Amino acid sequence: MTSRNASPGSVPFDRVAGIYDATRGLPPETSARFGELIAHEARIGSSGRLLEIGVGTGRVARAVAPHVGSVVGVDLSRPMLEQLRRQRGALPVHVARADATRLPLPDASVDAVLVVRVFHLIPAWRRALDEVARVLRPGAALVHAESGVPVLDAVSRRASRGSGFRVARAGAGERDRSLDVAGWPLDAEPASFSFQRSLVPAAMLRLIGERAFAWTFALSNAELETALGAARQAMREHFASLDDPVELKGVCRVERRRPPDA
Numbered sequence: 001m002t003s004r005n006a007s008p009g010s011v012p013f014d015r016v017a018g019i020y021d022a023t024r025g026l027p028p029e030t031s032a033r034f035g036e037l038i039a040h041e042a043r044i045g046s047s048g049r050l051l052e053i054g055v056g057t058g059r060v061a062r063a064v065a066p067h068v069g070s071v072v073g074v075d076l077s078r079p080m081l082e083q084l085r086r087q088r089g090a091l092p093v094h095v096a097r098a099d100a101t102r103l104p105l106p107d108a109s110v111d112a113v114l115v116v117r118v119f120h121l122i123p124a125w126r127r128a129l130d131e132v133a134r135v136l137r138p139g140a141a142l143v144h145a146e147s148g149v150p151v152l153d154a155v156s157r158r159a160s161r162g163s164g165f166r167v168a169r170a171g172a173g174e175r176d177r178s179l180d181v182a183g184w185p186l187d188a189e190p191a192s193f194s195f196q197r198s199l200v201p202a203a204m205l206r207l208i209g210e211r212a213f214a215w216t217f218a219l220s221n222a223e224l225e226t227a228l229g230a231a232r233q234a235m236r237e238h239f240a241s242l243d244d245p246v247e248l249k250g251v252c253r254v255e256r257r258r259p260p261d262a
């Protein structure tokens with residue numbers, strides 16, 4: 001598959017594959033707990049087959065895999081999947097390069113589907129949801145999970161708003177009511193836990209300048225400068241110093257949702 005026949009406007013992560021885990025990774029014990037919680041909410045037992053769309057480097061899939069039978073991961077980006085292959089060891093994580101809007105799987109063939117930070121990158125996210133509904137076995141659920149550091153998300157939002165950010169409008173909102181609106185009701189109360197993460201704010205500014213985050217991919221140089229200025233300003237409001245490490249609170253959240261009319 002080439003990026004030409006990917007669903008139009010999707011945002012593959014080829015350019016950041018080499019730094020993805022270092023910039024988005026969770027502390028090891030948090031990652032392990034996140035994987036366990038996702039497997040618990042998927043309710044597929046130790047022999048079930050879980051599909052993750054937009055699996056990337058397997059940052060999350062590798063944490064879930066020890067608790068389920070197997071994980072199948074699909075992603076548009078060959079370099080991201082290469083990273084996953086390199087790190088999966090003996091874990092039962094299989095990959096396919098494919099578009100979430102055209103899954104290479106038969107109807108009713110998986111016991112749960114996992115999505116983490118992907119729908120906002122796919123303009124045809126509703127088509128991807130239709131594909132999820134098609135491949136789920138009857139009674140099976142979509143697990144929509146998220147890990148983030150609210151203060152950093154707030155800085156990114158401030159920075160991206162004034163800069164001509166186009167990716168945010170590519171697909172569904174990450175924490176809005178898109179899945180409710182698309183008719184995928186919650187199947188259980190969302191589960192969550194918080195964690196601590198240490199960060200030097202100036203290091204995040206450098207990453208924004210290096211276009212490490214999806215919302216910077218499509219910016220012109222001038223827009224990137226504007227975004228950096230806004231990020232610096234927002235950080236000065238949040239942190240006493242940009243050069244000293246700060247302890248931040250992060251949240252992992254997991255929703256279990258069922259297909260429309262299921």
Ligand SMILES: C[S@@+](CC[C@H](N)C(=O)[O-])C[C@H]1O[C@@H](n2cnc3c(N)ncnc32)[C@H](O)[C@@H]1O
Pocket residue numbers: 006007010011012013014024053054055056057058059060074075076077080098099100101115116117118121122
């Ligand atoms: C923000 S990363 C999330 C990766 C992983 N879920 C995680 O949480 O670490 C988004 C991933 O979705 C992939 N992606 C974007 N559009 C896609 C599409 N239409 N089909 C499949 N994967 C897609 C990107 O290549 C990237 O690897």
